[in-house]
Amino acid sequence: MSMPSRVTGTSMTTKALGDLQRSLARGQKLQSQISGGKQLTRPSDSPTGTVTSLQLRGEVRATQQYSRNSNDGLGWLGTIQDTLGDASSEIIRVRDLTVQALNTANDSGSRQALADEIDNIRDQLLGQANTKYMDRPVFGGTTPGAAAYTVDHATGTATFAGNTNPTTRTVGPNAKVRIESSGPEAFGQPGTDTELFTVLKKISDDIKSGDATSLNKSLENLDSAHDLLKSALSDVGARYNRIEQMKQSADDHLLSVSSQLSDIEDVDLPKAIMELQIQQTSYQAALAATAKVIQPSLIDFLR
Incomplete structure (x- = not known):
């Protein structure tokens, strides 16, 4: 018989903030690609693409x-x-x-x-x-x-x-x-x-x-x-x-x-802009969901 895991307010907050942070990072990457016009900004973006590009x-x-x-x-x-x-x-x-x-x-x-x-x-x-x-x-x-x-x-x-x-x-x-x-x-x-x-x-x-x-x-x-x-x-x-x-x-x-070289390095702007808009919508939805799940407690007001 398995022991049920305990979900605390702190663990929920940590998990929610981690998810929001990852969502922000994906949005920031898309924003950087659109601003620079390049989808390869560092070798880790695509190791095989980097070799071909060089x-x-x-x-x-x-x-x-x-x-x-x-x-x-x-x-x-x-x-x-x-x-x-x-x-x-x-x-x-x-x-x-x-x-x-x-x-x-x-x-x-x-x-x-x-x-x-x-x-x-x-x-x-x-x-x-x-x-x-x-x-x-x-x-x-x-x-x-x-x-x-x-x-x-x-x-x-x-x-x-x-x-x-x-x-x-x-x-x-x-x-x-x-x-x-x-x-x-x-x-x-x-x-x-x-x-x-x-x-x-x-x-x-x-x-x-x-x-x-x-x-x-x-x-x-x-x-x-x-x-x-x-x-x-x-x-x-x-x-x-x-x-x-x-x-x-x-x-x-x-x-x-x-x-x-352009096919490998350059950003498909229409596609990237659409993905950024989807990411922004997803982030706003995540914020709203987090606000409903993590309700303020009496301790938050006493602070």
């Missing part, structure tokens, strides 16, 4: 870095594309002037004017070969110097001052892409007859001297230099497209991961 946050940071690297690469390659495109137009102009010079072999004044224009175009192309992006020469490889090409103004000789070390950016998981094009790749190997700046100087000298045979040979070298530049431009365009695709992929992945 993994997704790491993936978000990595994807954001890939996107930033892609933007930097697009800036480099876009600058190179524009520069080589302009250089190609200038080379076409030089070719037209050279062909014109072959038809004015006996007119020294016209030859001098044509040679002067070609010299100006050569100076302009040398300036384009020293084009910079973020204060770094885009045709200089990894050189710490300020220019990819230097010019000896006494002789007019252009010297490659950079290097051919690749500059890369990581634009995705295990995906590295070169973001530069070295001077020799675009303008020819220094010291060879087909190096663009050497060809232009030779053409100018041949026009001034009226040497048609040498000028025809220089014209062939100019075509070879132009073909090399167009090949470099094509390669840069292909790398630009690859980085652009990788950036789009990174942006799409970032959107997907951010959505998953």
Whole structure:
């Protein structure tokens, strides 16, 4: 035969206050979630959700870095594309002037004017070969110097001052892409007859001297230099497209991961507000029930 347990006023009061306190704590948690907009405020809220959240946050940071690297690469390659495109137009102009010079072999004044224009175009192309992006020469490889090409103004000789070390950016998981094009790749190997700046100087000298045979040979070298530049431009365009695709992929992945992270961390506001209202109603009902169960005694009035 079991002994009946004794229920005292003190035990009833303690139990009722404990229930009210727990109800207040649930309401306070809901209020905190609504105010902060997050349902995960500490690891104890959801241990598994916290682990998943940390993994997704790491993936978000990595994807954001890939996107930033892609933007930097697009800036480099876009600058190179524009520069080589302009250089190609200038080379076409030089070719037209050279062909014109072959038809004015006996007119020294016209030859001098044509040679002067070609010299100006050569100076302009040398300036384009020293084009910079973020204060770094885009045709200089990894050189710490300020220019990819230097010019000896006494002789007019252009010297490659950079290097051919690749500059890369990581634009995705295990995906590295070169973001530069070295001077020799675009303008020819220094010291060879087909190096663009050497060809232009030779053409100018041949026009001034009226040497048609040498000028025809220089014209062939100019075509070879132009073909090399167009090949470099094509390669840069292909790398630009690859980085652009990788950036789009990174942006799409970032959107997907951010959505998953939001599902885990963020509060469903309509649901949370409804639960808070229910909790407040429950708390008010608990207060009313407690007031009826725990009636004041004579001792309460004597206090």
